Amino acid sequence: MKKFGIVAKKDEASIQIEQHLKEQLTEKGLVYDKTNPELILCVGGDGTFLYAVHKYLDILENCCFLAIHTGTLGFFTDYTVDEVNECIFDIVNKNPVIRSVPLLQINCGKEVCYAVNEMRIENVVRTQLLNVKIDGVPFETFRGTGMCVSTQAGSTAYNRSLKGAVIEEGLNLLQLHEITGIHHHKYRSLGVPYIMNPKRRIEFFSDDFSDAILCYDQKHMTLDRVKNIEVSLSKKEIHFAKYRNIDYLERLRDLY
Numbered sequence: 001m002k003k004f005g006i007v008a009k010k011d012e013a014s015i016q017i018e019q020h021l022k023e024q025l026t027e028k029g030l031v032y033d034k035t036n037p038e039l040i041l042c043v044g045g046d047g048t049f050l051y052a053v054h055k056y057l058d059i060l061e062n063c064c065f066l067a068i069h070t071g072t073l074g075f076f077t078d079y080t081v082d083e084v085n086e087c088i089f090d091i092v093n094k095n096p097v098i099r100s101v102p103l104l105q106i107n108c109g110k111e112v113c114y115a116v117n118e119m120r121i122e123n124v125v126r127t128q129l130l131n132v133k134i135d136g137v138p139f140e141t142f143r144g145t146g147m148c149v150s151t152q153a154g155s156t157a158y159n160r161s162l163k164g165a166v167i168e169e170g171l172n173l174l175q176l177h178e179i180t181g182i183h184h185h186k187y188r189s190l191g192v193p194y195i196m197n198p199k200r201r202i203e204f205f206s207d208d209f210s211d212a213i214l215c216y217d218q219k220h221m222t223l224d225r226v227k228n229i230e231v232s233l234s235k236k237e238i239h240f241a242k243y244r245n246i247d248y249l250e251r252l253r254d255l256y
């Protein structure tokens with residue numbers, strides 16, 4: 001991987017590391033190419049990595065990601081600020097193992113969008129009704145703020161705040177969870193996270209999505225005139241360049 005690009009958070013520490021990486025890697029014979037990079041270096045946090053994936057969505061099949069965290073370890077980041085020179089050494093001298101992770105694919109009729117962590121349908125204005133079908137089979141009618149579908153990678157993000165389960169790296173699963181569901185004698189829905197086979201196709205139907213928004217990672221769109229939203233795992237994948245093997249347990253322990 002000769003051509004590299006850098007996506008850095010806009011704080012002073014990250015900008016300094018970006019500059020250092022650019023200088024050192026160019027000096028060692030790599031080529032800085034922000035349009036068609038083969039290796040994308042992310043400097044910041046897990047949020048910066050998500051931003052980088054969305055920025056390079058159209059060339060994901062041709063590039064790999066490697067991330068440096070300016071805080072604690074993170075879930076997508078393999079090096080900390082103190083390990084920047086070790087990271088440079090690894091890029092120049094080692095061959096990485098490539099680990100690939102699928103994205104969520106979300107189709108609401110307007111456009112197809114993708115997510116690393118999760119998609120959420122949220123309505124903070126009024127009760128949102130969602131008829132949920134799984135693999136075309138009616139599953140439940142939900143009433144509440146909304147629902148979240150998370151990937152394994154996203155299980156430690158928004159899903160965790162919803163008290164969804166953390167899913168260990170390597171287990172490619174989907175998780176469907178409610179966002180403040182209404183449960184009483186009249187309205188019933190599952191009420192707990194449903195961890196499912198990654199081949200499942202989840203559909204949300206409603207006659208009225210006005211006031212609701214579709215959030216996917218750090219992006220969002222309105223759902224006016226939308227009647228159904230389909231979610232599944234995509235064939236589109238993110239490739240990680242792994243120069244070191246960090247135990248998932250270590251990342252999880254550093255989370256809180």
Ligand code: NAP
Pocket residue numbers: 044045046047048050071074075117118153154155156157158159160161216217218
């Ligand atoms: P953001 O500032 O980019 O991220 C919000 C926080 O979520 C940051 O601390 C970020 O870590 C962390 N994060 C992102 N992906 C993670 C993952 N897979 N596992 C563990 N932590 C993760 O926020 P944003 O731009 O609004 O949205 C990006 C993501 O943040 C969303 O996909 C959502 O999952 C998450 N988020 C969570 C909540 C919540 O838990 N209530 C609310 C909003 C957003 P770093 O500090 O390392 O960047």
